Amino acid sequence: MASPDFSLSVADCPLIQVEGWDGTLGQFESSLSTSLGTKLPASVGETVRHKGFLVIRVAPRRLWLALDDGAQAPSLAVDPDLGCSVSLDEGRVRFRMAGADIARVLSKCIAVDWRASAAAPGRAVLTSLHHVPVLFLRTGETACELMVPRSFSRSLSDWIADAAK
Known part of the structure; x- marks a missing residue:
């Protein structure tokens, strides 16, 4: 997407x-x-x-x-x-996300404040996405990665895609 x-x-x-x-x-x-x-x-x-x-x-x-x-x-x-x-x-998949709308999309998915110092570029936060544990890694001003369990990757990517609409 x-x-x-x-x-x-x-x-x-x-x-x-x-x-x-x-x-x-x-x-x-x-x-x-x-x-x-x-x-x-x-x-x-x-x-x-x-x-x-x-x-x-x-x-x-x-x-x-x-x-x-x-x-x-x-x-x-x-x-x-x-x-x-x-x-x-074998157990993890990496989601790479970027764009000007990233903070709005993520605010619908995870409980991490994009503007907080704990979520600054170069920082990582363990959180959850639709009750699934994920690692949020901020990689830039408008970019991040999520490391998610492989068994939930399809449903989580669908969840994010819906949030991006």
Whole structure:
């Protein structure tokens, strides 16, 4: 779906989740940062872009690595005594939305204030769309992504398309 004021595209979402065990967070983060070759986001909602992927802190001990289209997954060496990693590729789809009308469309779909600092470009917010958990990622002044469960992607894209009318 595309118009001058709003566009929506749907694509696979290469995604890796990493999580540190309780009591090992400092050591886990130091090891992960070294393995990835970049600093990690400090607080929930922060993101860090690095070499073909975006590191998103989705919870105090949980990070998602969202790979750019065509990017290879970084090699992770997560010590099982410190945490774990799991691919979420098969379970998520990425909705990319853009256009001057995006704030109006999203206001009908998700409970995120487009003007709030928590939803500023480069920030991520866990929310829901029609009772389905989604990750909202603001990518620009008039652009964002939603990472949604694959099993709900068809109905959610239809929901957004209806909101855009």
